[in-house]
Amino acid sequence: MRRRSAMMQVSDPPSWLAMQLTSHSDANASLCALIAPLATRPGFVDTRLPQVQVLSWSHYVASSPQIYEPSLMILAQGSKLARLGPRTLEYGAGHYLVQALSVPFMCETFATEQAPLLGVSVAIDRIVLGELVQAMGGAVTPPVSCRPRNR
Numbered sequence: 001m002r003r004r005s006a007m008m009q010v011s012d013p014p015s016w017l018a019m020q021l022t023s024h025s026d027a028n029a030s031l032c033a034l035i036a037p038l039a040t041r042p043g044f045v046d047t048r049l050p051q052v053q054v055l056s057w058s059h060y061v062a063s064s065p066q067i068y069e070p071s072l073m074i075l076a077q078g079s080k081l082a083r084l085g086p087r088t089l090e091y092g093a094g095h096y097l098v099q100a101l102s103v104p105f106m107c108e109t110f111a112t113e114q115a116p117l118l119g120v121s122v123a124i125d126r127i128v129l130g131e132l133v134q135a136m137g138g139a140v141t142p143p144v145s146c147r148p149r150n151r
Contacts, residue, residue, distance in 0.1 A: 031076040051123035058116040061109035070124040078117025081108040
């Protein structure tokens with residue numbers, strides 16, 4: 001799975017911006033301890049498991065264009081804002097994001113040296129996903145409404 005981005009590093013987020021999401025939870029400490037040794041460099045790093053990557057950043061990253069490929073992304077520490085047109089999705093420690101299609105976002109990352117962003121990304125195979133949906137047939141329940149935060 002490849003991530004395409006043009007990230008601009010900024011030392012600190014703008015002072016007017018206060019991220020309200022949980023950036024770290026003690027409940028995620030064991031997950032952070034598992035991810036940290038695998039995060040050998042900033043960004044997405046392949047693991048020994050096919051289609052599984054760890055991600056990390058130890059600094060604030062200003063809003064920049066990225067294409068999220070189909071995946072399940074789980075954050076153990078830190079937080080992100082993903083903007084798609086007028087919609088803003090916020091997710092942080094203990095949250096996840098599921099992408100079934102390639103989607104271009106404007107993303108902002110909130111992390112520090114003391115509390116880096118740490119997460120896991122699992123690629124979603126669209127063919128397998130399609131087969132699972134077809135196998136479920138009429139057992140599909142209506143989607144739950146999600147209200148993203150507008151800015």
